[in-house]
Amino acid sequence: MKVVHNIQELRDQLQGQTRVAFVPTMGNLHRAHLDLMKLARQHGDPVVASIFVNRLQFGPNEDFDRYPRTLQDDAAKMEQERDVYVLFAPSEREMYPEPQSFRVSPPDHLGRILEGHFRPDFFEGVCTVVLKLFSCVQPKVAVFGKKDYQQLMVVRQMVRQFQLPVEVLAHETVREEDGLAMSSRNRYLSPEERAQAPQIYYALQEMNERLQEGQSREEIEAYATKKMSDLGWKVDYMALRRQSDLLEPTEEQIQAGEPLVALAAAKLGATRLIDNLEMVKA
Numbered sequence: 001m002k003v004v005h006n007i008q009e010l011r012d013q014l015q016g017q018t019r020v021a022f023v024p025t026m027g028n029l030h031r032a033h034l035d036l037m038k039l040a041r042q043h044g045d046p047v048v049a050s051i052f053v054n055r056l057q058f059g060p061n062e063d064f065d066r067y068p069r070t071l072q073d074d075a076a077k078m079e080q081e082r083d084v085y086v087l088f089a090p091s092e093r094e095m096y097p098e099p100q101s102f103r104v105s106p107p108d109h110l111g112r113i114l115e116g117h118f119r120p121d122f123f124e125g126v127c128t129v130v131l132k133l134f135s136c137v138q139p140k141v142a143v144f145g146k147k148d149y150q151q152l153m154v155v156r157q158m159v160r161q162f163q164l165p166v167e168v169l170a171h172e173t174v175r176e177e178d179g180l181a182m183s184s185r186n187r188y189l190s191p192e193e194r195a196q197a198p199q200i201y202y203a204l205q206e207m208n209e210r211l212q213e214g215q216s217r218e219e220i221e222a223y224a225t226k227k228m229s230d231l232g233w234k235v236d237y238m239a240l241r242r243q244s245d246l247l248e249p250t251e252e253q254i255q256a257g258e259p260l261v262a263l264a265a266a267k268l269g270a271t272r273l274i275d276n277l278e279m280v281k282a
């Protein structure tokens with residue numbers, strides 16, 4: 001695997017390649033990232049992965065400064081798996097040599113709801129860096145995890161509206177044995193919090209059970225929010241939405257078998273976790 005830190009070097013490495021498969025990450029790699037790279041390998045060649053902790057997508061009170069930066073360990077993990085041909089790990093100065101005053105803003109109906117409501121600049125930061133990374137790597141295929149469900153949808157819509165020649169592939173959420181979705185932020189959890197953390201996934205499963213029992217969207221959301229709060233979480237949202245656009249489904253749509261997704265975001269102590277589960281009323 002070649003590790004490159006600047007854009008020119010990356011372009012030289014990829015000269016003439018027309019089937020590049022790309023996995024953008026912020027590093028601190030775990031099994032789920034490595035699985036994205038495996039999927040990339042099945043859909044293109046060579047595989048390029050990036051590691052870049054993107055300041056633009058962090059709010060002023062978020063964890064940009066303490067976000068784990070573990071480049072050497074990450075590179076060793078990728079070497080072992082042998083899926084990645086080029087690791088692109090640019091510095092901040094390389095990606096943002098001047099203040100990034102041109103930005104890509106998703107529409108409010110997608111970018112300001114759910115995550116975007118609680119993290120107002122998040123999707124603009126994500127879109128801006130993903131567009132820049134796509135411009136550096138020029139992939140044919142790019143792989144994103146379904147754990148960041150709204151991010152996946154935002155990126156897909158950006159690609160569609162800008163008519164970028166990139167196919168976006170989604171990888172299923174990868175979970176620990178107890179159901180907790182893998183995330184770099186899990187490492188912030190204390191041992192007690194780690195033991196409690198799968199509750200967010202169990203709450204999503206319970207939302208599905210209640211959906212199947214015939215409860216309304218409002219009842220399901222209210223129940224899940226109360227349950228999580230009673231367990232000591234600070235809930236941002238426990239929401240049942242349409243898979244197609246993340247808007248609220250009507251009762252008729254639910255009964256007609258509209259594909260739905262339950263999305264959760266809540267804080268356990270100082271750590272904010274997100275998760276989601278797709279579901280359909282049978």
Ligand code: PAF
Pocket residue numbers: 024025026052054057126129130148151
């Ligand atoms: O999902 C992530 O790790 C980041 O949001 C991404 C897509 C690499 C952009 O910085």
